[in-house]
Amino acid sequence: MAEINPYGKLSEAEQERLVARRKTRRRVTIIALSSVLLVAVIVATVVGVTQTKDNKSKGNNQSLQNSIKAICNATLYPDSCYNSLAPLVKSGNVKPQDLYKLSVQIAINELSKASQDFIGNGVKKLNITDQRTLEAIQTCQELFSLSLDHLNNSLSIKDTSLLEAFDDLRTWLSSAGTYQQTCFDELEGTSNGLSILANENFKNSTEYTSNSLAIITSIGDSGNESPEWLGFKERKLLQTPGSNIKADAVVAKDGTGKYKTISAALKAVPNKSKKRFVIYVKRGVYFENVRVEKQKWNVMIIGDGRDRTIVSGGLNNVDGTPTFQSATFAVFGQGFIARDMGFRNTAGAIKHQAVALMSTADLSVFYRCTFDAFQDTLYVHSNRQFYRECNIYGTVDFIFGNSAVVIQNSNIMPKKPMQGQQNTLTAQGRFDPNQNTGISIQNCTIVPGPNLAGVNTFLGRPWKNYSTTVLFHNVMGAFIHPNGWMPWVGSSAPSTIFYAEFQNLGAGAVTRNRVKWSGLKLNLNAAQVRKFTVGPFVNGDKWIPATGVSYKSGF
16 A cells, blocks of 8 residues: 555655756756846946947847847846847847846747647647546636736836836746746646646746846846835724724625625725725624635725634645635735734645635735634745734644745744644745745744644745745744754755744744754844845835834834
């Protein structure tokens, strides 16, 4: 009888084969020059092109090739970058921002073509009947659509505003890549070799997306400001009791509101509205799977308390629902806020991946909320997110994803997992060094949840090769394993991960017996850790104040 995998994920052998396949596709170039020096080289090359425009055609072509190569050398895939850009650039007076926008357009065209080929010429020919596989394919279709949305957003910025929108562009391109990667993750373990087919089919689109991200990273300036988000009038909303708020929609199970379900109330939200739409949800347990769709912008949902207004569901991976679709409450629309709400998935530890809340909403905030499940409780999928004064319960990888997220002044409480499992607080999924993603946990209390005695509990494990997780100024109980961190496979971790612990307190914060990984940083200085605070990491000073949520920008 085959050994049962207690985590419901890939076995070590499967994971190693997957990593080996990906390594054959990837040519990772170490970026030795700083972005400033790179920009200087590019500018010098462009100037050289303009000065020689009257020379022979051969000289012009050589200068043009050098300009493109200078940009492409900053990417992970310089060959695919050059081979895709060079045939389309005709003018010798090429600018870095021109190459960036052309690169994004190439990624859009390739992803559109690849997604159509994958469904039309690939999947349909296989005559798949397995429901789990069909749902994974449907999930991929949604993910490709989201990726195209973010690529198009990245192309919509005017040339004069590229540097001002630098943080937005890096976020959107990081997310565009994450959506594609999530499809491949969902297809792992499905029948008919779909995972291999997808990796082959989308090889170019993933590389072109990564190239665009590398280009904007190399020419950007992270110190530039981005536009303000919401106006002053919304700032008091989070300071007013729900029952006293003048809501745009009221949800109540007992019929005292206009709507009896949250899903019904969300249909009343105008599409892509820049005005805040407030939904007040009265106390009660709402058994529904809720989606805040991507066109529903600036929604605020306020409950009567995280233990009084609860959204509950039970979708899970074991029963056939892909992890991305299993969330009891899923948020796609940008600018979302939740306050005084509870979100739970009751599937249980035996059902493996079963998400309570999934957010892929840019500029989303969760304040005084509870997230309660077992494996994969809180899916911080992508874009920029902020959590404050929340309670988070779970077992395996129960805070996971590839967003840029800060969790601040919250309680993190691991529970008893199923037999054979060990607890891991985090599983961060950064797979590209140019992504601006990671999990930052600041000033939180990490204590045992119910019946945890005797269970090995770790701070996290590296889901992807560039997994990034930082914990600072937290209080950790003695139940944290002395090793601190757990390998995903084998006995070590990739040297490319970035894990850090800084000035944590409590018996669980003692680091003398931590794992000896080169990617674990235990001696960073304050300036290095400050990069993971709200202000710089999620650009929070530009959008969180307008929400009315209290927060700490730095230390």
